Amino acid sequence: MITKQKNTKKILFQLNRMGHSETNPILLRMLFTPEYTKVDFGYTTTNKYIKGGWIKMAKETFIENVATKKRYKMIKAEGITIAPQKHNFQSNKDWQYYSLFFEPMEQKDGVINLIEIEKGTPNDFNYYDIPLNMIDGVELL
């Protein structure tokens, strides 16, 4: 059940931020809405794996407010499969744009972590200490 916050605006953050490992997808944008928080990612395959390998997201993925420790669960994924299902690539020159949807977050300044696996390996898609200052966000039309 998605609980509605008091936020009424839709605020977009352009982040273009790498994860904790260089093979992680780039975290492109975060969109705050009263219904959900949407995070867009871009992944490019590398020579590390045969035919570019595969990607998937753990269903327990969450966003955490570093200060309050409050967690926001993932509610939907678009463009990527939820583990154990895998999105297989065909070559090491492929790419994939995908989005994860989380429970709505408060539109307040803060620092967040986006965690796929707690204390994860470099293969897990974890992002730490992302500062979000409302003044940097852009309101949607």
Add this chain to the structure above:
Amino acid sequence: MGITKSAYSRYRIIDKMLKNTFKPYPTLEDIQETCLEKLTFSPSLDTLEKDIRNMKQSHVFEAPIVYCRKNKGYYYTNPNFSINSIPLTDDDILTIKEALDLIKNLGGGNRVNERFSNAIQKILATYKEEFPEGDIDRKVIQTDYVEGAKGYENFNVLFESCKNQTPISFVHYSYTKRIFNAVIVHPIRLKEFENKWYLIGYSENHKGLRTFGLDRIYEPILLKRKFINWKEKEIESYCNDIYGVYPIENQKKQEITFLTSPTITNYFEAYPIHPSQKGKKNESGSSYFTINVVPSMELIKLFRSYGKHLEVINPSWLRQQTQSLK
């Protein structure tokens, strides 16, 4: 939704009966009888009632049809109204037919927004009246457009953002650099080159004018942000002083001279590659051409594609680049 052929035939009958001053106020039963006569089948009264409702409510016709209780029949409140009253000459209709053919070829459904579809439908209604059935779908113009090309799903939102000068955020993927980037762009125009579409706009990230292939744009979002009006002169130069779409970085507008063999000279004469193109033909049939443009990746590609039949004379750096494959 489009009007089916059979529905349109019934609309025409209803229209004619409502216009008939000798037998005004036709009833549904009268219309049913005439349909049986003219169309060799009898639509139900429900169908005819629905037809009248559609003619009244449709954006195509907006027919002012009213039921008269006193005379127990239907009539037009505007006696001059007719579904065939769009004043088009035969030449107009021929031109529209060509344009329709072009539109169909250029874009598929996504590119034509609903309002435009309605306008076209209105024209088609008259067009069907004037042309024999079966001739409508005959293709006489063919372009390079291939159904299934990527990026057209965003065409309408990008078109609207250019038209209304609304800044947008989108994710761009560079094929050559293999990187994703979330960008904020103040869109200026959509440009087609060699059957591919591009968005030209001021990019906040790049702090300058940039070109983005529609096939590499993901999820454009309209933003509530002040539109940056870039210098008009610079926009015109960026969009027009070029062959193609991607200018080579740090290159200014310059005169480029190239020599074409007699075999390909005719093509360059028949289809100039830029409005600034000028030619000076030699006795042998070869020709020196000059164009005044900002060099682009597409220009180099074009020059190289002619192999030994085209030689760049000036500037020397471009001569070197185009000679490397010969």
